[in-house]
Amino acid sequence: AAGVIQSPRHLIKEKRETATLKCYPIPRHDTVYWYQQGPGQDPQFLISFYEKMQSDKGSIPDRFSAQQFSDYHSELNMSSLELGDSALYFCASSLEGLAVYNEQFFGPGTRLTVL
Amino acid sequence: GENVEQHPSTLSVQEGDSAVIKCTYSDSASNYFPWYKQELGKRPQLIIDIRSNVGEKKDQRIAVTLNKTAKHFSLHITETQPEDSAVYFCAARRYTGNQFYFGTGTSLTVIP
Numbered sequence: 470a471a472g473v474i475q476s477p478r479h480l481i482k483e484k485r486e487t488a489t490l491k492c493y494p495i496p497r498h499d500t501v502y503w504y505q506q507g508p509g510q511d512p513q514f515l516i517s518f519y520e521k522m523q524s525d526k527g528s529i530p531d532r533f534s535a536q537q538f539s540d541y542h543s544e545l546n547m548s549s550l551e552l553g554d555s556a557l558y559f560c561a562s563s564l565e566g567l568a569v570y571n572e573q574f575f576g577p578g579t580r581l582t583v584l
Numbered sequence: 585g586e587n588v589e590q591h592p593s594t595l596s597v598q599e600g601d602s603a604v605i606k607c608t609y610s611d612s613a614s615n616y617f618p619w620y621k622q623e624l625g626k627r628p629q630l631i632i633d634i635r636s637n638v639g640e641k642k643d644q645r646i647a648v649t650l651n652k653t654a655k656h657f658s659l660h661i662t663e664t665q666p667e668d669s670a671v672y673f674c675a676a677r678r679y680t681g682n683q684f685y686f687g688t689g690t691s692l693t694v695i696p
Contacts, residue, residue, distance in 0.1 A: 517682040575627040
């Protein structure tokens with residue numbers, strides 16, 4: 470079965486640079502979530518999109534922005550990178566529609582290292 | 585917002601013994617409670633979930649119980665095996681909004 474695809478899997482950037490992470494949800498899934506997970510930490514919810522509209526917002530810094538496109542893939546744009554942005558970034562997708570109990574499936578993650 | 589607390593942070597058990605991880609939540613509007621298993625450097629994977637209209641759910645060696653009145657839910661793993669060693673996260677979600685609130689994780693080690 471198709472899974473959530475994230476690219477790139479690894480990314481190394483310098484401080485103050487910009488990074489773009491991409492997420493391709495499971496086909497027919499309409500909701501995408503972004504999480505940031507630091508070493509030894511729990512996943513921190515950043516933002517989510519339902520049917521291409523922002524549906525919920527968590528602890529996403531103002532330096533970050535995200536969007537979901539017409540084909541349902543999503544991109545997380547990160548500017549003015551800081552050392553503390555080094556983390557695993559997970560994307561997850563689910564099929565929401567009118568239901569409220571749907572499982573979210575996680576992608577393999579993008580490991581971002583800021584030097 | 586929701587606050588999910590998880591205990592213990594680390595847990596070591598002998599192979600074959602049972603393991604119990606407990607979580608509490610603060611928002612009575614939360615109604616979906618998944619549990620994830622995460623191996624080092626890998627993605628979280630759903631192992632079991634429970635809805636607020638159910639008190640207990642079991643899937644082979646794994647079970648979850650939910651006490652809505654006390655706002656706590658627990659993961660029970662019986663007959664533990666070394667491959668159960670991982671970090672386990674509980675989470676809670678409100679019936680409105682998409683945000684999942686995660687607990688701080690429990691590092692489970694099953695000693696052969």
